[in-house]
Amino acid sequence: MGSNGFGEYDHRIDYVFKIVLIGDSTVGKSQLLSRFSRNEFSLESKSTIGVEFQTRTIVVDHKTVKAQIWDTAGQERYRAITSAYYRGAVGAMVVYDITKQQTFEHVPRWLEELRSHADNNIVIMLVGNKADLGSLRAVSVEDAKEFAEKEGLFFIETSALESTNVESAFYTVLSEIYRIVSRKVLLTNNSQRAGSASLRAGTNIELLNAADDVVKVKKSTCCSS
DSSP states (O other), rough: OOOSSSOSSSSOEEEEEEEEEEESSSSSHHHHHHHHSSSSSOOOOOOOOEEEEEEEEEETTTEEEEEEEEEEESSSGGHHHHHHEEEEGGGGEEEETTOOHHHHHHHHHHHHHHHHOTTOOOOOEEEOOOGGGGGGGSSSSHHHHHHHHHOOOOOOOOOBTBOOOOOHHHHHHHHHHHHHHHHHHHHHHHHHTTTTOOOOTTTOOOSSHHHHHHHHHHHHHOOOO
16 A cells, blocks of 8 residues: 555555535635645645646545546636536535635525536535634634534535645545445345346446435534634
8 A cells, every 4th residue: 555645555446436525616625635636735736727637536434436526716717617516426525715705605606506516315424624714703603503504515624825724634535425325236246136137337326315314424523713
């Protein structure tokens, strides 16, 4: 296996999960991605142009999971370009800046766009970034928690600068996706034993019929820093 958690593993990949980062420009999406994928943070970071992605391979329940994380530009003029990249995503992080109320007010718009393009049961986490700037806070933890619970989202506050809760945010999303997929595999295997056709290697597993479980877990595990 990779020795530092940021390299690739030397054995086969069991799952590849596509995650998208969405939210207004300058909320810190690229910094979150850089911190998680390479454990780096740059004060000179510039706004993303179009779409970029990074990968990181982790182990969840003894399975090797490769996270393919897409960073979509928040600028309005790139919205038409990036919308196609929601397709195939099984997880999403909707990011706002805790010091800018407007970025939080725009979250419903981002959710609407996400849900119009992605699978109905996509795992979504609401992320309040820049928690290191607590003295400049404009969005309360309580308001964000209330919104997340109403929408059935996970919630966490992070600081890409201080690396606070970044690992927890991504691991929570990836672990929840894995839990749903594992449940689907179990159901598929049970169907096979009942006489259905065997599942061939490489078959896509869709996140269907697990919405009730996901919502219950989301509403009971909302968290903050």
